[in-house]
Amino acid sequence: MHFKLFLFIFFFSILSIQGQNTYVKTEHGLKAEIDSLVIELQFYTSKNVRVLKSKKGFDFEKNSLSVIAEPKQIEFKIIDADAHTVTISSDDLIVALDLVSGVVSFQDIKGTSLLKEKSNGSHLDPKMDVNEPSFRVKQEFQLDKDEFIYGLGQFQEGKMSQRNQKLFMRQDNKETVVPIIQSNKGYGVFWDNYAPTTFYDNPEVTSFDSEVGELIDYYFMYGKNADGVVKQIRTLTGEAPMMPYWTFGYWQSKERYESQEETVGVVKKYRDLGVPIDGVIQDWQYWGDNYNWNGMTFGNPEFPDPEKLTKEIHDLNAHIIISVWASFGPETTPFKTLKDKNMLLDFTTYPERAVNYWPAKPDDPLAGVKVYDAYNPEARDIYWDYLNKGIFSKGVDGWWLDSTEPDHLDIKDKDFDTQTHLGSFRKVRNAFPLMTVGGVYKHQRETTSDKRVFILTRSAFAGQQRYAANSWSGDIVSNWKTLENQISAGLNFVSAGIPYWNTDIGGFFAWEYPEGIKNPSFQELYVRWLQYGAFTPMMRSHGTTTPREIYQLGERGDWNFDAVEKFINLRYRLLPYIYSESWQVTSNASTLMRPLFMDFSEDTKALDLNDEFMFGKSILVAPVTEAMYTEGKNDSLATFDKTGSRKLYLPASTEWFDFWTGEKFNGGQEIEKEVPIDIMPLYVKAGSILPLGPKVQYANEKLGPIEIRIYPGADAHFTYYDDERDNYNYEEGAYATIEFTWDDSKNKLTVSDRKGDFKGLPKNIEFKILKVQDKNSSGIYPSTTKTNFLYTGKSKTLRIK
Template sequence: MKNVKNRFLVLLTLLFTGSSLASATKQPDRIFVKGVCTEITFYSPTTVRILKYPQNKTPLKESLVVLQKPEKVKLTRNKSENSYSIKSKEIDVTVDSNTGEIIFKDSKGNILLKDKNTQFSPRKDLNKDSYQVKQTFNLDTNEPIYGLGQIQNGKLNQRNQKELLRQRNTVICIPFFQSIKGYGVYLDNYSPTRFSDSPEETVFDSDLGTCSDYYFMYGKNTDGVVKAMRQLTGKVPMLPESGFGFWQSRERYVSQKQIVEILKKYRDLQVPIDGIIQDWRYWSNDNKHWNAVAFDNPEFSNPQKMISQIHDMNARLIISIWPSFGPTTDIYKELKSRNMLFDFETFPTNNGVRVYDAFNPEARDIYWRYFNKNMFSIGMDGWWLDATEPEYQDKNETHLDSACYLGSYRNYYNAFPLVSVEGVYKNQRKTSSDKRVFILTRSAFAGQQRTGAISWSGDIDGNWNALKAQIPAGLNFSMTGIPYWNCDIGGFTVRQYPGGNKNQAYQELYTRWTQFAAFLGMMRSHGTSTQREIFLFGERGSWAFDAQEKFIHLRYKLLPYIYSTAWDITRNDASLMRPLFADFAEDKHTHDLNTEFLFGKSILVAPVLDPQYTDGKGADVKIDFSRNKSIKVYLPSGCEWYDFWTNEKISGGKSVNKETPIDIMPIYIKAGSILPIGPKVQYAKEKKDAPLEIRIYPGKNATFTLYEDEGDNYNYEKGNYSTIDFKWDDSTSTLSIGQRNGNFNGMLKKRTFKVVLASTESGIGMEENNPQSKTINYNGKAVSVKL
């Protein structure tokens, strides 16, 4: 008994006697077992921090990721000879006094997760004493888990996988997973970490750390875990409305004349577009002048005129900027004079190009100063922050042993994209609140949702296997709490299709990829090897042009739904790209379904992921449309589904064959949904006064909140926005439209809603003329209509 007490000393801020005591506290409980101190701190009734470190080696740590502060949580403590338990109203954390094992249970006593052990192996960190930290958990044998970031292994469920969590092109690493059982675990460690899972154990093995520091969150379901992660690490700001339109890019536009002409071509063809992107070398073709953050290339001699011409066509421009600089640039010289550059060389090599130390707040301010002086001040609308891993060429990874502002680069490596992107976000917010921060970035880390950034999946190959891998990659990324993600339509590189955009096999792939991209956080065409503008795939009337244009138009018709979902993300911690099990966890068929996803809460998307009309080989590809092909689509149980293109109503819990001519991708709407459908437009804000279709898919009661604001400033944070609640009573076939809440500059006082009940005769696909619709002239007051 005496030995047990020596091994198991509990230090509490409140002394107590007896077997239990309820108290409200935000101070940690400290427990010593076998030379390891474990601190347990409840941040809320559903989130608890576990901090472990060798006894008498208390770490001094300030998180780069976690923003939440511990609340005062009512806790009940129970101490016995062999264990110590701390309970909130939602979770029970019990420590074994002999082994140090920690068991997490729900309020009913069901075991959620076991912390098996933590191992500290001494290691030097820039001549300082540190550790390699191995944190081991025990999961149920058949328990699916998800997350880890954007992983390109094609898997949705990450059980029985091994992954090196180290940022690199195409792979975004976040030491976080969530379980089908409704809990999540975030490991607050920024060093390269080896994740491995087997039926016996789940391990995070980190290169460096003074402690094991993780947060256990019990959200009860997928959305609840995402909400807890955002409460822990930061809320999501609104993106500009134009960011949800269609964006065109290529590697690269060689002059300001060319980029303006490309945009004008879209406008002349009346193909909708909201933005265009200027990739690299607008600074110079000399790599020693790499990334000057200035228009030093003579082909961009009047950038303000270029931006004005783009704005005059009702479009936006964002521009590529890297975190590395050539030695002849002014920004390099200034950063070097202040010792704010890493000492390793990066891409493009053999030119003296160096990465800036983004961990240094002063370096981040200098970085922004060049953005502001040369670009933001003349009207630039956003930033393509490329290579934010950052890019490196050292296969032996000796560059990780460099020093940075906070310590060793290895100790902080994975957090580089977070601090760099957040520096741009915070500095733009300080500079102006008139334009929302809009960032496209190649890498990310936990908490990056708070920066107004959209991540993309890097330089992936243009082939069918890469397309297939993007669905689970995007879903797992979204489940870490970061909602906005996209990929290069058609893949970045095009290696196996001679002739590129003229090759019909590539045209089929690109068209199917466009359909998929219409249901991502950003719809954006980009790549190298072959140009991607829609008119280069054929003229209007050709199948490739028409099928692509159809889905660009569909994207715009769904903008009221997408923008309102964006508000749900900002206000209520919702998600845009969601796994099917988020709503249908009881249906085990959804647990590892990596070919479909939910777009918001109402739309099921099943991309076509294999060639159907070409053989996919060679330069002399022939396309055969003589017979429609089909794919199998699984519809989850628990509700009925409407085929978006026909309004055929289908019971869930089974697979169906859906014909997929080249201009059709399977889309299903959940019964009990309300979709606001916008007008046909050329850009997001073109027809804000046009009638709005309110399409109802009956079968269950439904609700939807329509959100509107000024579209591109932060006045919404001051309450300048409006919401209108729609409620469908299925039993009485009645739609109730609530009183408008809120106001903003430019808000329409009166609106026209055309209410349509989806059936095989009305509200079908992209049809605009619905003879059975009922028109409501809405003036902001509550009204009901019976259908």
């Protein structure tokens, strides 16, 4: 959509207030000239308002890279509120513009204040961006002093609320920029600028300050609650498609498997052990040396037959994704093609040196690797053409798009002068991951609908959820503080509207543990990290130098092996719950990994907790983030002569059941839970229905029987979802749902008629109904009532005492 902000729309009636600036009613709102500024308010929906502020006479076009929605035709009213204020209102919002100061403020339809710009808080300071006239762009807001805000992407400082800090937001290995905040007051703001930006907050002011831009451009999104805000984010920037079912299983990776025999062998060993696995990841250098970096061919002689590689993995009922980068070595065909078309960016990226080891030495020869211009649609076409012919056609199931921020070594200001298809690199820096990930998604969708796109990627920008992307937290270090910081990093990331996120289980760099996997201290850290990883959207073990495969830990009967196997099996039992919740992500703009403010916004004690979260809307997860059975050192031993414990908070307004014991607790209190090495605190909210699948070796092995756990104490509802699991037929209605409804006062469970159909839908499913109750007369947890029945697709009501 194009905006010529220096023009007025003359075919609308011009309204004026005596002695004040004029404004013009437009198709979607209004436009006003105030001193040197042109200010426009546009309703995209009744809950979404775009605010644009530009300099008079400045001619430009702004095509949003993130927003794909067009403004809808909605009813709105314009009222001259007083001598210098005009308001524009929809069914949900009142937006006021001060025609003297240019300050914009937002209220709900009842007149309750939500957000207000700060007086004199709009700044467009002229500057040259290379040879283009531009501005330093800044907007200041005034938040309530007791307000909490979340989002901004992934920053690993361990903070939940993003108040009272300064963040320099430029894409980096472990920092992901998504310039969206949402407030516990039920609104969000998307700062639509792609340049490096400083976010600043203190009790007096909250601001976004971008290095370059044509205008101030942001969206105010009113959702009333956190899920509503996320819905508005996705209304603007795109919905999240369904991930393949198998991606929710367990993933094993290492930097790196050095031959196709080794890669296949990992899956074989898991199958031999009877430990579930669904995916293995092939990291870099299957292409050969660094001069052939990311050549999109299997140039390494240790990978002589890629079709055989993928076939053998598929024959083991597993899947493979493969590392692909946004850069190319000088001996590769893609490099030469892109160079001839001037589609390579001129700055130093990884790997800087030609050697296949890290760290390289200063006198090692340069590799000559360059990043491609992902902002150029023709370059994205070329990228996919080589990717499709060289890798996708070999049967690979998905993509590990590494370095999508991208790596920028030895940063110099002149690097940002580099020209891209959309202007200077400075102008569009933070949108690079959106461009390159989007190119792969769009091209694969055009190539086939028989295989769902799945992309694991190291960086993201606003709107990337529409590209089937699951971001991970970068090359983090293996230690307890880093593990703790992952929790709030991931929760703030998903608060910006992108639901799929994960982390290297165990941390990437294990250099604090030279003995690695053989060291009990690292093993304890790894076990706790894996327990946490079982409750993130992708359960993926990965790291360098220190292998992470379960058989490296020891053997069955060893504390470390058994604890890891227990949680891998638990992950698989939870797949029906996870997949049904992922359908809510797609169909209702929900979020799978949920900060507590999403579900307990009235509980002030829950608003700034950075060490626990909800997984789906039923399970409270409290990861263990400190050593209890070793000293946390490289030379320590594991001792289990006493059991450690972990304090956690149970949010108010509900009761909670200990997942492991069935013991019931009142919410609104802190409790202490014993945590032997094979237990991480999990609590299920009263009024929950939790489906658990059978024990399997891979996700699609068998459907049932399905255990339906009822956690009483309140009425409950759950939508059980299934489809063909690895194509896009669900977009045409090829899926089925079953509604489970629990009437707590009548102890009655109603299972609805099945709605919908798809190829391969089983006619019958065995359901095992289990009602979890408080302790019985003997003091044993849990006391349960069990009822089994064969579901044939027809409604059934059961009374369960």
